[in-house]
Amino acid sequence: MSSKTWSKWLLILLPIVAGAYLLWPTYNYYRMNQEREGLLGDSAALESWDLANGEDFAKARNARLKLGLDLRGGMYVTLEVDILKLIEESADPLSVDEDFTNILEKTRAQTDNTDLDVLDTYLVNFRASGKSLLQYFPLSSSDEAKGGDPEKAIEEKLRNDAAGAVDQAMEVIRQRINKYDLSEVNIQKQGARRIAIELPDVKDEKEIRALIQTTARLEFKRVMMTRDLIRTFYAIDNVLKGVVAAEPVVDTTAVDSTAKAKDTTAIAKADTATKDTAAAKVDTSKKNANPYAGLSDDEVARRVKRDYPFSYMLTGLFAQSEKSSFQNFDLVLKKAEDFPEQGIYNFVVSGTVLPQFLKYLERADVKRAIPTDLDIVVAARPEGTPAKDGTPEFYNVYGVVREADLTGDVVTEAFPSFDQSSNQPMVLMEMTGEGGERWAQITGANIGKRIAIILDGRVYSAPTVQNKITGGSSQITGATSPEEANLLAVVLKAGALKAPVKIIEERVVGPSLGEDSIRRGITSSILSFALIVLFMLAYYVWGGGLADIALLMNVLLVVAGLAGFGGTLSLPGIAGIILSTAMAVDANILIFERMREELYAGKTLKVAIDLGFEKAWSAIIDSNLTNILATIPLLIWGSGPVRGFAVTLLVGAVITLFTAVVVTRAMFTLIAASGATTFNIGQKRTA
């Protein structure tokens, strides 16, 4: 085979391989999902399946071709930040009078059905009234200190709040929805004031609405990380042990119960044996008689999970003092008394078991096992930068006081900044006068200790108090990136200002409609496609066969391309695929008709092939390019469905140019090169 022939074969085969590669996760996902769904009733089998296949399943799920909500069912919500409400809430409630309300109402009437900027319109209306902003809106202490025009400063603050409100609402909603473990939630900022949320597989719409619209709760709580926390972890183990044992996961055979008896004696012995120095004691497991000795790794893992259902998920970090370095330890086969009383404790939980961990914490019996003055909370974000290679991420686990030392409504302002001396990102926070006083008391009494900043039950930061903070202005350092500082500022502001959002669009597609439409859509599409394939075969015989191969490739590549780019296939997307398939068919028909013309004119096969492609080319490129160019405004300005159509049409038209011209041509060239002098493209037989 000559190198030229080789390259033709490559042109034909390579895209097929690439397409199959991109679609492999999609196939894998649906196969595994079916397998998994078969196990849904059986929690033990499901757990072991998840353990064995969970990672592959998640990977396949991320890379698969996603279906739009119109095809699979789900809920779609568009939220808009209510700027007027925000203005209303920013105002000092004591100063609000009829004039103030009138201006708000007037602005609402003007902006309700127009595209006018709400804040600008409000400010214009306000100016027209001849009043001063200062009369209604409090001036922050830092702005006061800065001097300058107070009117401008308030205007600036309103603008910043309006701009930040969307980010704030997004962060709050994201955190809450993640808590519910709804798979594949998509949250997107739309323009300056809107948030679009797509939730597939929603079972209870009411719950989601409540979730989205309740306001966030910001709290400051002292961190309590002592040996007592470990005692609590073991207490939770004890509660869960009975529950988990009752589940069919663990078989409680006679052998097991004796093993358990051995366990306790072993630990009791270990307890009396270990009264050495702290650092050495942290890792005690080696010294103790290991009750799991001699068991297979799987069996050990199973028993650890059974005996320490809660604490096995935790990894501890211990340092004797601030100066010494941290050492890792685990909690399995130990007792609280094994650990030193003095020292700094930290705990982390792996992201892979986090949902289970949080589920346990929600249980009423677990809550009862936690001392009344203590609460266990988890960080909102994993430690450090997210790992790309799939290694698990770790979330800090904190013990905090149960009663909030201070709630977020005392925060008046928070913004990201940079530390002048170290150039590190930090957050500046200001509090009301009353809040500042309490803050001074709290910080004064807890120098060197940590205070957790908690929004909706998740910790965003737990800074160490450096000194007593008086006057209500605090600096929070320790953010590792400007983004992190930004997020923390957003969170702190959530305490000051409840970004008011309203639902302006809500769509629910019932799963039954989704299922039915997928089934019928797929069946009819396959039938339509088969019809075209047969028609081409009947009309253009062998040529039609080649065109069919190109057509199959076309559809394969469009769908694969969509999966590869992380696109979503929706109903309008199907329209785009229909159009691009129609144009691919047309391109082949154009070519074959030209070839026939040339063959009738008495040209040889090779010449007819060349001329056929050459002459059809200008029509094919012009029609496809026209469509490609026309998709551009649709992509830029079109909303959801229009854009969905444009994406598949764009991908489809580009691929049509490739398959219908390059690939079909490569196939014909291979045939001509093989020495054939006749080829049946359904032309009349000439004598």
Added chain:
Amino acid sequence: MDLIKKTNIDFVSSRVAIFRTSVIITLIGLAATFLPGMIDLGIDFTGGTQITVKFANQSASADQVRVAVGSIGYGSAEIKSFGSTGEYLIRVNETGRASEISAAIVAGLQKSFANDTVTLLGADNVDPKVSSELAFDSALSLFLATIIILLYVAFRFQFAYGLSAIVALAHDVVLAFVISVLFNKTGLLNLELSINSLAAYLTILGYSINDKVVVFDRIRENREKHKGMSLVDLVNLSLNETLSRTIITGVSVLAALLVMVFLGGDVLEGFAFTMFIGIVIGTFSSIYIASAFLIWYSDRVQHKNVGELHTKKA
């Protein structure tokens, strides 16, 4: 197979009459659609709340559903049956909380029709503000897409060709729209104008421009091949030469769409129907609208000598 032999049909002589007839029909149809109550705007464009429910045993008639929904407190609700029997679309003017309204209606219907099972197929709630923006965005992007088509065709061919294409495209989309609106009144398919049906009109636009470009491409080629041939002759020759392709492509795509009209289910059928009529119109308009306009424009506006048809005896 070779069904379409070399043809020599006189397309151009009847062009003026057919062009006029088609445009008049389109305009009358367009006027008719603006009679009150003709256009079924979907909730995407009107705003409001719309829910679709299914009665498993098909025991409820539309009137019974109307009464039942009225008794829940939505007296002004609009009830439409669609798709398979037992499926109803209920539209309420209120824009509030879709899930609350839908839950109330489903619960109320279940109570009124205790021996049937009512399932919620879908619920949509669109704020009027969103719907007006949606309409504006769609119109803007469509307008700009048309301008781009005009510019590209004018650049690759001539301005007259670009303009002819746009005239034909406008004709196709409007006529397809008119037929959809009228057909919607038969109640056989749900063809109300929604943001999704917009994609169907975009498909018509895309297919139609593809068809025009193929014909124009032949004219461009023949202009070089037969120097001195009059425009009328060129157009007629090119239409004949591309006829077999036009018919074969059209028939195969239409056959595929027909399968979707009958088997595509609630979601695809209306979609496929609009595309089907659009493609029939688009194919027709390549011959009688785009080409006819091209000749008229070159003759009357550009004052070129377009000549008379010289049909060679075959």
